[in-house]
Every structure is written in C-alpha cells, then in structure tokens.
Amino acid sequence: MSNHRQRNTVISIALTLIAFVLFVSVSLFEELADSSMMIMVVGLLLLAASWVVYFLPGRSAPKEEVENVITVISCKSCGQIEERSFVQGDYVFKDMGQCKKCSGPSYIKSIYSISHKKE
Ligand SMILES: [Zn+2]
DSSP, X not given: OHHHHHHHHHHHHHHHHHXXXXXXXXXXXXXXXXXXXXXXXXXXXXXXXXXXXXXXXXXXXXXSSOEEEEEEEEETTTOOEEEEEOOTTOOTTOEEEEOXXXXXXXXXXXXXXXXXXXX
C-alpha cells in the first residue's frame, strides 16, 4: 500500500524533472527554437501528468483496511446462535426461516463489523 504510494511519488517527480529538463533545453539550445512550442506543450503535458499521478490514487483508492461484517442469526425457540459473513440484504430482525437445530423461527439478532487491523 505505501509502496504503491511511493512509486507514484517517484513517477510524479520523474515526470516533473523531465518537463523541467525540456523547458531548460528549449531556452539553452537555439537549435530547438523551431520546435520550442511543441516541446513546451509536451513539457506542460508531463507536468499535468505528474500532478494527476500524484493526486489521483490518494483520492480514489479504496481503503486498505477491510472491515469484515458479521451477521448473527438467533433462534427464537432454542436460542441457537449462528454467525456468518454479512450478505447484501441482511438487516436486524430479518426473518431467517427455520432453525437448523429445532426448526423454530430464526431471525437476525445483530450485525456487527470487526476490523482486520489486529490480525
Ligand atoms: Zn432453534
């Protein structure tokens, strides 16, 4: 995760340096005067690209810390408690059909999340 960030920073600095070298070349070498406009444009594009590389990943990258959501299913008759991963559509007090143990009515007792940070 931090390696990814570091690599982007390095790419960003490299692009900025290349753009800088292009700008300096244009002003130093008169032979480049003919294509100076094009080199300037390329330099500006590189600068823009370096900013995009530097800022985009930090903004759009998903959080590295994955939260694991657990659904607790409980039986009204025997009190049997079962935990499983959260499934889309789960909500507290949702009717979960027959209990595996006693065939009584079971429902979602609670939903909680645990962080993977400590593992
Ligand atoms: Zn039961």
